Ligand SMILES: Nc1ncnc2c1ncn2[C@@H]1O[C@H](COP(=O)(O)OP(=O)(O)OP(=O)(O)O)[C@@H](O)[C@H]1O
């Protein structure tokens with residue numbers, strides 16, 4: 184297939200992936216909005232007033248960027264892991280496997296679908312945040328870049344999870360036991376300045392800390408880590424995960440008998 | 441040029457099952473080809489290999505002269521697959537499934553939509569275009585998979601038991617559609633089926649696979665001519681205790697009122713009836729025991745086809 188045909192195939196897959204989560208919007212778009220609203224009411228409104236300022240800003244403003252990015256992360260991941268695994272499970276992944284679509288187009292198509300949901304939910308959650316805070320975004324370009332890259336990274340991670348998953352349990356293990364703890368420990372609700380040693384230094388090994396702080400820097404201009412380092416990490420993770428996906432599909436692992 | 445050339449194809453699954461043991465198969469361009477074989481013989485494995493769903497352990501596959509391993513994308517573009525098992529997302533509307541499949545082959549959006557409308561019309565699914573695929577009946581689902589397989593105008597259409605579970609009327613409609621596709625659009629068709637009368641009615645060439653090996657591959661006519669004997673079932677007017685003995689034919693009593701008769705091809709039946717009459721056996725009616733291909737199949741494979749429908 185030539186480039187134009189590959190692009191058509193990729194676009195078709197993106198369309199299919201987007202329609203999938205849009206069709207089930209009460210399961211995909213609404214719950215994260217409700218959860219975020221609850222976070223704002225409980226942590227921001229009830230507890231936040233007693234906390235006062237963190238990092239020089241009101242607590243509500245401090246947690247807003249992390250909550251948005253948390254929604255981006257979990258929804259990007261959830262979309263691809265669920266969609267790709269059910270495609271395998273119901274065998275309609277075969278529609279893609281028999282087609283001349285390249286492995287790269289296939290991966291980018293699923294990734295773009297994950298990003299579409301990640302960004303859609305991210306924006307929806309940001310709108311909720313706007314109801315509770317009066318934030319003005321510090322650096323729009325950086326905010327968008329961090330959001331997109333984070334979404335891409337976790338979409339690819341979801342894809343890897345789905346490729347190796349054999350049962351429905353396998354697709355919930357990583358989100359429950361890895362992703363959620365790392366997000367909570369990644370400084371959504373606190374600055375690592377508040378952590379005692381050795382927890383503060385250990386936190387530096389948590390990649391989510393960098394993403395959340397880079398995004399917080401973009402929105403409110405406050406970060407625990409250098410933003411350049413965070414961006415470097417995001418780009419590196421993106422390329423490593425993309426290469427891993429291409430390599431694995433080429434080998435046919437978990438797909439071709 | 442051959443539409444399909446398979447040489448020494450071997451497949452051992454991860455479980456250790458040797459599904460294919462050196463399959464050699466040639467399908468001429470424009471042919472209507474039946475691949476027959478008992479359950480578990482390896483038909484689906486052959487088809488899945490040439491559709492890139494399964495990786496062969498060894499061997500060579502060429503589609504219209506293009507090597508599968510070296511030019512996989514090219515080969516994929518020429519093959520349309522109707523798999524044995526339903527493999528679409530049941531929650532998606534019928535027309536979307538077909539249109540998106542065209543998209544995955546790089547067909548432009550407008551052309552894909554037009555092609556989809558045409559195929560759904562041709563396959564009698566036009567009024568189901570916006571229904572979710574899971575709401576279709578079994579026969580409709582089969583036809584949906586045929587429409588999907590044709591979305592990108594393949595030159596070689598491969599159908600794995602396309603008529604399993606399809607009622608008689610629909611089956612004949614499908615035969616007509618496939619025959620037209622083969623004659624008018626020149627699409628080469630390879631199908632597997634457990635209905636031997638279907639293969640006999642449709643196909644010009646037959647291959648039989650057994651335990652991962654092709655045991656025969658020949659033009660249908662040639663095969664049927666080779667068949668040395670024909671069997672008939674005779675319903676008798678009155679029951680008899682023993683089958684009479686008549687020189688030159690084999691008679692056996694299936695039950696007291698039913699006699700089985702085996703004759704050599706070309707042997708006139710009137711002599712047999714005269715001899716039966718002389719022996720005091722009166723025949724009420726007569727029918728072919730099985731269709732001819734079935735007899736051949738049983739002879740070659742040593743057992744009948746389990747009809748899974
Ligand atoms: N994915 C698989 N993993 C392991 N063994 C398999 C797999 N698919 C098929 N087999 C085995 O390979 C052999 C050939 O199977 P195949 O499905 O090709 O037969 P078939 O001729 O299509 O049979 P049927 O008429 O029942 O559809 C069988 O022994 C089967 O159990």
Ligand SMILES: [Mg+2]
Nearest residue numbers: 483484524600
């Ligand atoms: Mg089969």
